[in-house]
Amino acid sequence: MIKVKFLxxxxxxxNPAFELIEQGNLNPQALHALADLTQDPEFFGVFRRKNPEAGESARLAYKEVALLFYFLQKAGELPHYFKSVYDDEVNRTMAKxxxxxxxxxxxxxxxHSGFAAQHFIYESQERGEDRPHPLFEMSSRAIRYAVYLNETDTTSLAAKLYAYNTVPLFIAPDNVLATFEEVxxxxxxxxxxxxDRLLLKHWNKQEPNEKFSWISWSRRQQVRHDARLSQTYKMYISPVLEELPQVFEKAVNVLxxxxxxxxxxxxxxEGLLRPDKFVAYFTNFPQLKTAADQLTPILKNHQAQGVPFTAPLDESGILSWGVDHASETILKDIEGGSWRGxxxxxxxxxxxxSKTEKLGQSESVDFVLKKMMLEGIDTTSWTAA
Incomplete structure (x- = not known):
C-alpha cells in the first residue's frame, strides 16, 4: 500500500492561484447547485481558480479548511489548534x-502542489515483481482508458468507468433475453x-419494477438486513454470459x-452483459469469505468476465467483493451499488x-492511483484504505 509522509x-x-468564495457571495446558479449543502452549518463556500481558463471545477470549502486557507495566506507551519488534533486522517487530508x-x-x-508535489508527499515504494491479478490489470486498463478519453464531465467519466468491461450488445442477438421471463x-x-425447489423453499423472489432493474431473492424466515444501519458485503459472481446458467445453478446451491x-x-x-451481473449479499466478511471458499473449486473451470475496482476472491476473477457502507441511499447515483459507484x-x-496538470498518460495513471489512497481506497487491493 502507498504510504504518505508525516507532514x-x-x-x-x-495556493495564490485559488480564491475562496463564501457561500453568501456565490451566484444564484451556484447556490441552487449547492442547495443541500447550504443547510450544513460547517459548509463555508467553494475554492475556485482565479484563472477560469484552467477548466477546473470548484471545490467545496468547509469552515475548518477555510480558516486554514486564510491562516496560510502567509507561508508557515500549521497553526497550533490544527497540530493539536493532527493524526493519520488529518495528515491524509492535508496531503489530499x-x-x-x-x-x-x-x-x-x-x-509545490499537484503532481509536482507528490514526490514530497509519498514514501518511496518498492515495486513487487509478482504478476498482478487479472482484476488489478483490468482496473488499471480502465483508468488508462479514462485518462485517454477527451472527457471533462466527471459524471459521464464515472459512468464510463463503472461500465468498463461490459460486453458490447452486438455479442448477443437483439431478440434474445429481452425480458426477465426470458432470462x-x-x-x-x-x-x-x-x-426451482431450492429457490421456492428457501428464497422469496422480488420481480423487477420501474425502480429496480434486477431479479432478486431474499432469504425466507430471516430478519431483514438494514443497509441504513450497517455495512453490506457484496460478492460479485462474474462469468461470461454463455456459462452463466451453469454458474447460477452451482452458486444458488452454495448461497x-x-x-x-x-x-x-x-x-x-443489457443486465447480463455487464460485469456485475450477479451479486450476493452478506452481513459480514467472514460469512462472505466462507461462501467464496466453497464456490472457488466449484467454479474454477468457468471463464471469468470480471468486475473492475473490486477485490479478488479467487485466481481467475470470477469471484470478487466490495462493501457498501451504511447509507440511506444504496442506489443513489449509479444503479448497482454504492461501493463501485x-x-x-x-x-x-x-x-x-490529472488532466488539469497536463500530464502524460503514465504520469496521470500514477497520479490517480496514489491520489485514490488519499480518498480512502487502497488501489493495491481495491478495498477501503
Whole structure:
C-alpha cells in the first residue's frame, strides 16, 4: 500500500492561484447547485481558480479548511489548534489538499502542489515483481482508458468507468433475453427442477419494477438486513454470459447453504452483459469469505468476465467483493451499488484533476492511483484504505 509522509512540521501556504468564495457571495446558479449543502452549518463556500481558463471545477470549502486557507495566506507551519488534533486522517487530508492544489508545500526555496508535489508527499515504494491479478490489470486498463478519453464531465467519466468491461450488445442477438421471463428460462428457472425447489423453499423472489432493474431473492424466515444501519458485503459472481446458467445453478446451491441474506441478477441482455451481473449479499466478511471458499473449486473451470475496482476472491476473477457502507441511499447515483459507484466517482474526479496538470498518460495513471489512497481506497487491493 502507498504510504504518505508525516507532514506535521512541513511549511505550507495557500495556493495564490485559488480564491475562496463564501457561500453568501456565490451566484444564484451556484447556490441552487449547492442547495443541500447550504443547510450544513460547517459548509463555508467553494475554492475556485482565479484563472477560469484552467477548466477546473470548484471545490467545496468547509469552515475548518477555510480558516486554514486564510491562516496560510502567509507561508508557515500549521497553526497550533490544527497540530493539536493532527493524526493519520488529518495528515491524509492535508496531503489530499496539496495534491488538489488548494495548499502548496515548501521544499527548499520552492512551493509545490499537484503532481509536482507528490514526490514530497509519498514514501518511496518498492515495486513487487509478482504478476498482478487479472482484476488489478483490468482496473488499471480502465483508468488508462479514462485518462485517454477527451472527457471533462466527471459524471459521464464515472459512468464510463463503472461500465468498463461490459460486453458490447452486438455479442448477443437483439431478440434474445429481452425480458426477465426470458432470462429466467435461460437460467433454468420454472422448470420444476432442483434449482426451482431450492429457490421456492428457501428464497422469496422480488420481480423487477420501474425502480429496480434486477431479479432478486431474499432469504425466507430471516430478519431483514438494514443497509441504513450497517455495512453490506457484496460478492460479485462474474462469468461470461454463455456459462452463466451453469454458474447460477452451482452458486444458488452454495448461497442457499451459506449466510447470504440476498442475491440478484440482471433482468435482460443489457443486465447480463455487464460485469456485475450477479451479486450476493452478506452481513459480514467472514460469512462472505466462507461462501467464496466453497464456490472457488466449484467454479474454477468457468471463464471469468470480471468486475473492475473490486477485490479478488479467487485466481481467475470470477469471484470478487466490495462493501457498501451504511447509507440511506444504496442506489443513489449509479444503479448497482454504492461501493463501485463511490470508487468510480472518486476516480473520475482524480482523473479530471490529472488532466488539469497536463500530464502524460503514465504520469496521470500514477497520479490517480496514489491520489485514490488519499480518498480512502487502497488501489493495491481495491478495498477501503
Amino acid at each position: 506535521l512540521h512541513a511549511t505550507f501556504r495557500s 489538499m496539496v495534491l488538489e492544489g488548494i495548499f502548496e508545500i515548501q521544499v527548499g526555496q520552492d512551493f 429466467e428460462a435461460f437460467l433454468g428457472i420454472n422448470k420444476n427442477n432442483l434449482l 442457499t447453504a451459506s449466510e447470504a441474506f440476498s442475491f440478484k441478477i440482471g433482468i435482460n441482455r 463511490a470508487v468510480t466517482q472518486k476516480l473520475a474526479a482524480s482523473i479530471a484533476l
